[in-house]
Amino acid sequence: MLEVSNATLHYGAAQALRGVSLTARAGKITCVLGRNGVGKTSLMRSIVGHHRLTSGSVAFEGKALDRSAAYDRARSGIAFVPQGREIFPLLTVKENLESGFASLKRADRNVPGHVFELFPVLRQMLARRGGDLSGGQQQQLAIGRALVMRPKLLVLDEPTEGIQPSIIKDIGRAIRYLRDQAGIAVLLVEQYLDFCRELADEVYVMDRGQIVHTGPAEDLDKPHVRKFLTV
């Protein structure tokens, strides 16, 4: 479904990605791990179109995306939950959710019920401005907003950050539900190892802008993989 090959990315003189290749399949959860600053976010942002790669390519459903703008990628079915939430602060919760309508046909323009099942607090706060929410509530809104887009590929950058334990469990359940019922591909960056281990079908471990390990979730317990996650 999503195919990243040999991606490199520079920030001015500094190189953030060095030849990264990665695949995310439909109906599977693909997890990317790594220490702070190894390039996980840079990779995700390259995939959704916030950064232009220096070289390498990103393909989605067989089509190369390298020249398309972020909104075209979104319209072709990629939804993104960024690190740092990036909700629209002055828009109400309702409007934040509705901003996802842009890529939908008129008939589909509604907020799926499971968004409110998953995050009941959002229903209570529909009229409040997004920026007034607490950190965790904003994170829930960011995920809900992505779900409104009915994506084929869901890119989540540390989605559990700042969320209370019970809801983390719910999010896990929801991701699994989306994978199994809707058959979408999920690309997940996570630091929270347990969460990852439970969910992932496949894991990629990054270090210094490179993929240093690929394998099933169980690999995470192996010491040579672990060493990339310790200080």
Place this chain on the structure above:
Amino acid sequence: MISGKFFAAGSDRRIFVAIVLLVAAAIVVPVLNVAVPAGSAFHVPPYMVALVGKYLCYALLALSLDLVWGYCGILSLGHGAFFALGGYAMGMYLMRQIGSRGVYGNPDLPDFMVFLNWKELPWFWYGFDQFWFAALMVMLVPGLLALVFGWFAFRSRVTGVYLSIITQAMTYALLLAFFRNDMGFGGNNGLTDFKDILGFNVQANATRSALFAASAIALALGVFVTWLIVSSKFGKLLIAVRNAESRTRFLGWRAENVKLFAFTVSAVMAGIAGALYVPQVGIINPGEFDPGNSIEVVVWTAVGGRGTIVGPIIGALLVNAGKSWFTGALPELWLFALGGLFVAVTLFLPKGIVGLWDQWRDARAQRQVSVAAEAGTDIDPTPPKIGRAQSGAPTGEWAKPSGGPEPQPAE
């Protein structure tokens, strides 16, 4: 020692060069004007001296704006007011110097007061017959206004556009007030017909040269003071306030005092610029308070590159030289040329002229890095530290309340 750092090569060299050039100009230009005969190729015509002297005053004004805007994020749209107040203080001294040589021959009252039937000198004109008093007022009046205005505004946490607009309202209100004949500053015509300064004829060549030298020295001093401020820890604080004012508070800094200090120093600099400007152009009138003038100062600063010390100076010299030249050479089309210049600078020199220079240096440094990387050596890939306030990151000052347009790459 400060001087050690000052003479060090690298980041601050540009400042050093600027100061040396200004001091040299202060010495050489008057000599070439007064001592070299008019026929000689080295003669600097008096016309040039007067013109460039005026530009130097504008440059000092732009520099003062840069201190608050470039480094502290206060976009003042009323800096012309401080310039004009300094100018008026000087103008009042020059008026008093006329004595009984005015058209009505009244030794106490300036002409405009006589013909508007004033009977005696208003109290606020007292003391201006003394140069020292006027010189004091040149700094005190703008400084005090900035202090009071800033004290209220910064304490109330007026920031961003709101601050910009009230500075504009301030200069606009002063414009209208000084326009009124009843104010006692000569109304629309302002103060003019000056005869001499410190006993020297303002129209004499030597006086002009001396004023030029004074302007160049004042600018050099301005550069030095600004450099001292921004390269100190206080300078870092200024930039921090620009970047995230409220965060500085949680570290215990009083952001309002930081801004107030910079604003006041800047106003005093602007006042001095105005005071040097008036004897050189021979008139001061409320037009200097025009909000449009203050916006122009912002434009000069942006053209040269804000947040750099030499940028605003280059911007002021260049834009004004361009204006002088265009209005003579292309009187009917010069606005196209000037307007086009502003658009082009924004599009092609996003960080102003000095920014272009820095970019070029960065690019060269980057080439070195990649060469070094190939050779296997390790060079710190951080960008070279330069005399410029790092403004790559967003400064929210004009951003709307919250999250307003955030800096993002255009698509």
Place this chain on the structure above:
Amino acid sequence: MSKSGTILYLDGVSVAFDGFRAINKLSLVLDRGEMRAIIGPNGAGKTTMMDIVTGKTRPDEGEVFFDGQVDLTRHDEAEIAMMGIGRKFQKPTVFDSHTVEDNLVLSLNGPRSIFPALFHRRSAEEARRIDDILGVTRLGDKRGALAANLSHGQKQWLEIGMLLAQDPKLLLVDEPVAGMTDAETEETARLLKDINQTHSIIVVEHDMHFVRELGVKVTCLHEGAVLSEGTLDFVSSDERVMEVYLGR
């Protein structure tokens, strides 16, 4: 309740935003030298409580005292910071246009008025502390990088570093380990325990492993008030805490 001996004393504090009560008659006492972990559902009011302590938000009612006698509601942010209350924000907040090092320079404790800053020269002692902090936060090789260009986790570390540089009496730490690896989380817990030798600390976290690691008294907030307080085991076995926070 007596205020003496407390570093932080909140009693009956309430605050409402447009009618929504974010903090509801909250009482909380922290002894000198104590470290407290605060947990609670999203929107419980944890961050708002810190806003009140640091002077960002004025409470509608209630008492807020620092060090037994200073009424914090009468002071503004800068004064409160100068008294010795430091804060790390939930969303990492650093000076984007400064380098990592300059961020620390501005945070180092010392006089906070204009003229000392104008004529400041860095002492050997200060240089040493900056090096130390860069070491602790593992940002040594990012020393000259602009804070804007740090990754999320690196910003978290930088902000912790700034808090260390400030050296306050009371540290308010909002979600320090969000976005850190498990190993870094342990590291952070160790660091906080270390600091707790000489300082009082309030930590907000959702990461139960981290809270367990700290091994301190836990307060669970809910809807702006204390729901449960005690050891982690005690609190996490509380039915209501499980219901609203931990999940089953």
Place this chain on the structure above:
Amino acid sequence: QEETIKVGVLHSLSGTMAISETTLKDTMLFLIEEQNKKGGLLGKKLEAVVVDPASDWPLFAEKARELIAVDKVSAVFGCWTSVSRKSVLPVFEELNSVLFYPVQYEGEESQRNVFYTGAAPNQQAIPAVDYLMNEEGVERWVLAGTDYVYPQTTNKILQAYLESKGVAKEDIMINYTPFGHSDWQTIVTDIKNFGSAGKKTAVVSTINGDANVPFYKELGNQGIKAEDIPVVAFSVGEEELAGLDTAPLVGHLTAWNYFQSVDTPENTAFIDAWRAFTKNDKRVTNDPMEAHVIGFNMWVKAVEKAGTTDPDAVIDSIIGVSVPNLTGDLSSMMPNHHITKPVLIGEIQADGQMETVWETSGLVVGDEWSDYLPDSKDLIADWRAPLSCGNFNVATGKCGGKGIN
């Protein structure tokens, strides 16, 4: 390249004053072309040096200096506002050149290097008030002006004059507005109310520039008719009226020294040539244009008389020079550097032209020092040797103003 005589043209082509001054620049180009057709001056061609001082007063000074010192022009024709003139005065004095200033102004000035070809207050304001008093029986006066020196001074003179004619203080209302004032509702209502006190009322307007259009529009809309409350304006000419629907304004008055509608052969010929030059058969003419025509012709004559363009020689030779004006008389340069002019009062017509309803029987000499201001009534200017003084005090017999009393 053949040698030319350069003439500086110092009028704003951009900014707020471009609206009035651009036409004067065109007038100068026209006059210079006409002169060249006649063979130029002293056997040389004239060459216009046009610069744009951009309605920016210090820039006026800079450009004046440039014209004189760099371009070496022989004379400068320019300025509109008094402040622009004040701004260039020291430059002309210092570099000893000559300026011809074509606009009506507040007086109280006579400078050796400047020739004032526009009206002084006694050549415009006072006759207008006389007309209203005598012909229309006006007893109550509104003096409305833009808040700057020209209106303020003119109104001071008028107030003194009216009071000397026995008008009571409460029958004079003075009102000032900022430059570019555009909301006239309150003031027009005030005028209406002031005028409904049972005495015949008129408005004397020294409102300048852009503010006039909204002022007249509001007058029209509030239905103030010229028959009820006439407005006499000193700064509204054919050019300004071209931007207005004048139908509701018929009968309001202006006072000038020239109207386009003046029916003389000189004027008809001038208008035809001007329209041919501008290739626009609707182009209007106005009073400051005529002032430039007079000033330019005087300069030409003076240069011919002196045989040189040297400023000192011209300053000496120009006094007493007479040239035809466009209203059928001969205007002369007086020793006070002001000229003689007829005063015309006109009513605005539906086509935007003025119809002369009254004129002085002869020419009026511009009075630089007003007789109605206490500090200037003893002063005169006479630039002929041996007096050569711009502020000679006839009471003390000394040059140099009034001195202390």
Place this chain on the structure above:
Amino acid sequence: MLVVFTSPASADEAALRAIIAKFAAAQNFKATEAVVQELAATSDPAVERPLAALAEGDLYFRKSDSAVFIGKEAGQAIKLADPLTSAEAGEEPKAAVTKIKVNNALRRSIRDALGGLTLGSPDANARIAAADTMFKTPVAANVEALDAAIAKETIGSVKLKLEQARASSVLVSDLPEDEKLAAIDVIAGIGSRDALSLLTGYETGAEGALKDAASAAVASMNSTLALWASAQNVWYGLSLGSVLLLAAIGLAITFGVMGVINMAHGEMVMLGAYTTFIVQNIIRTSFPGLFDWSLAIALPLAFLVSGAVGLAIERGIIRFLYGRPLETLLATWGVSLILQQAVRSIFGPTNREVGNPSWMSGAFDIGELSVTWNRLWILAFSLAVFFLLLFVMKRTSWGLQMRAVTANRRMASSMGIRTPWVDALTFALGSGIAGIAGVALSQIDNVSPNLGQGYIIDSFMVVVFGGVGNLWGTLVGAFSLGVLNKFLEPYAGAVLGKILVLVLIILFIQKRPRGLFALKGRAVEA
């Protein structure tokens, strides 16, 4: 003036012609006036035609034979008509005839004369006009004529006017005191300024009971008029506010919503005004009948013109600057210089004439409140534009996308919003709205290259005072500044009033550092 109205005597036509012929010989206004009086004295309704023509400046005499005609300009010639019968009398070149000059004094006496003549006119409006004239210039002798007219009058409203005119004449007559007291009552009942000035004038000369009655009436009228005056002030304030609103509303989009410091905003307004000028010019030369529709036609065109220019500016310049809001100031300042000079080069530096369609001209009264039509329409128009815009911003998906894009362009793009489109269209919308503001402003202000400069400062002031990013703030800000200004103006004068408003804005911002309608809460501080 003594005119007998009761029996409209028909003077001998030849005698009339003889009098009319004297116009040709009248050398000055005094002489002309004498002829007018002589004509009026004949009391013949037939003199109305030549007198009206004279007042309009349409009376001429032929130079060759001094015959007097009514003339109408027709190109280079004058079409002549007989002054009494209007029968056509051929054409003469302009040079062959001389216009008989009038001035205000003359027009006034013609008006008075006609007033008497038209009291018996079959046209009710003419009778009202006659009554009004007589009311304002009372003559004792009119009482008799008015009594007769009142007796004949059938229309109530006209009758009332006639009675008022009679009352004013009674005051100056030597009728008994009780008649005069009744007259004072009638006049006091009118309550207008004219009535007040009449009574004030009368009061000074009156004695005894009459003086008391007049004084009492004057006092009560003064107090009602004071109330009306404050109502009038509110109206002026609202009307000034509507102008400010119109000027600012486009900026509320380009600056308030998009964050572009749009110094070229004023020029967008100017382009709208020039579009109106062009439309009117074409209409004047080609379709004169459509003049009353000119604004309706100009409105969409102005929107398109300014919108298109806005679109070009956004695509050509602004879009490269979204990361750097401050630089937009520099670039748009440059654009504004270019646009000003472009308009100056194309249309010339002088004002261009934009006329008021008939429905935008004149005024009407509500009680003592005088409301000019153009101001009323502009107020209605500004509110209509405001609510339309509010609807777009708050209720349409475009509005939502606009706000999302300006809040976080990158994230909005990731939500599938076509940010370049939204940016371009939003800027075009703001510019287009500035353009239609220009159509309205052309009705009350100069249409010159400087038009925009006059509004730019006020526009920013309003948007910021109201609270950036809040449309309601712009509305309330505009109207409160307008009303404030108009309440200060009568006390402080226009100049000091304006200074005071500026100072109050500065002080107000201290109290509310984020404007009138400040957004509050975390969302803002974040």
